[in-house]
Each structure stands twice: as C-alpha cells, then as structure tokens.
Amino acid sequence: MEFTHLPRRSFLRGAAGLTAVTAAGLLLPGRAGAQARAQAATEPRVYSCAEWGARPPADPLTTLDHRADRALVHHIACPNSTDYSPAHAFQVARDDQADHIDNNGWSDTGQHFTVSRSG
Structure with a gap:
C-alpha cells in the first residue's frame, strides 16, 4: 500500500x-x-452559569467596553466520553472551571462557551 x-x-x-x-x-x-x-x-441551547453550577469568579472580572475582535477555540484536557447528557457536560464544565481557578490561579475559567459532546 x-x-x-x-x-x-x-x-x-x-x-x-x-x-x-x-x-x-x-x-x-x-x-x-x-x-x-x-x-x-x-439554534443550539445555551445554558447559563447558574444552570451548570458555575462558581463565582475568584477575583473581580474586567468587562471591556468594545466588541470582541476575535474568537478562540480552546480544548480541555479530559478524556472523551460516550455520555452525551447535560449532567455530564455540566460536570465537565465545573471540573474545567475548578482546574483553571484552583490549579492555574486564574479568576475564572478560560473560555466564554463550552461545547459538549452532544453539541
């Protein structure tokens, strides 16, 4: 071949x-x-931070007074799963937020949206 x-x-x-x-x-x-x-x-269903159980930011966040000029695609370091449920997606989002705040020392998670395996 x-x-x-x-x-x-x-x-x-x-x-x-x-x-x-x-x-x-x-x-x-x-x-x-x-x-x-x-x-x-x-149109996709977008869940709020309250719906997936987000923690409040560790520090005050800065909101910029202009429109975004780019979008970033970010991956997270977790194994793939065949669980397509919202409950699993919410847990992944909480785990990712905890990693960013607790391990990286960031104010919050490093993205605006998380797309789950079920979309």
Missing part, C-alpha cells in the same frame, strides 16, 4: 471537518440523515 504525504495541517483541517459532519449525522442516508440535518440547523 502506498501513502501520499499530505501536509499535517491539511490533513487535520479536512479530518476535523469530516469528523464534525459525520458526528452530526449529516452524511446519513434517508430519514435518519434528514432528522440529523434538521437538528443541526436549529
């Missing part, structure tokens, strides 16, 4: 897109695929 050398960034960029599409079920045929495509087109 021959392998073609593909630049790592190109491979990862393509693999990430294919993984996201496949995970969302957008490539499924028939009714299952149609349902997955319809669900993917709906």
Whole structure:
C-alpha cells in the first residue's frame, strides 16, 4: 500500500471537518440523515452559569467596553466520553472551571462557551 504525504495541517483541517459532519449525522442516508440535518440547523441551547453550577469568579472580572475582535477555540484536557447528557457536560464544565481557578490561579475559567459532546 502506498501513502501520499499530505501536509499535517491539511490533513487535520479536512479530518476535523469530516469528523464534525459525520458526528452530526449529516452524511446519513434517508430519514435518519434528514432528522440529523434538521437538528443541526436549529439554534443550539445555551445554558447559563447558574444552570451548570458555575462558581463565582475568584477575583473581580474586567468587562471591556468594545466588541470582541476575535474568537478562540480552546480544548480541555479530559478524556472523551460516550455520555452525551447535560449532567455530564455540566460536570465537565465545573471540573474545567475548578482546574483553571484552583490549579492555574486564574479568576475564572478560560473560555466564554463550552461545547459538549452532544453539541
């Protein structure tokens, strides 16, 4: 078998897109695929800090008086899970916040949104 050398960034960029599409079920045929495509087109449910049980920031936070000029995608260091429940996602968010505050010494968690395995 021959392998073609593909630049790592190109491979990862393509693999990430294919993984996201496949995970969302957008490539499924028939009714299952149609349902997955319809669900993917709906507005996501955003849970508040109170709903997932966030701790208050350790220090006062600074709110800037201008619009954001960029968005950052951040990963967390925890194992993948097959638990797609909101309860599991909330626990991951609490664990991540505790790590950032207790271990890193930050005022709060290092992101504005966390996207769970179930979206």
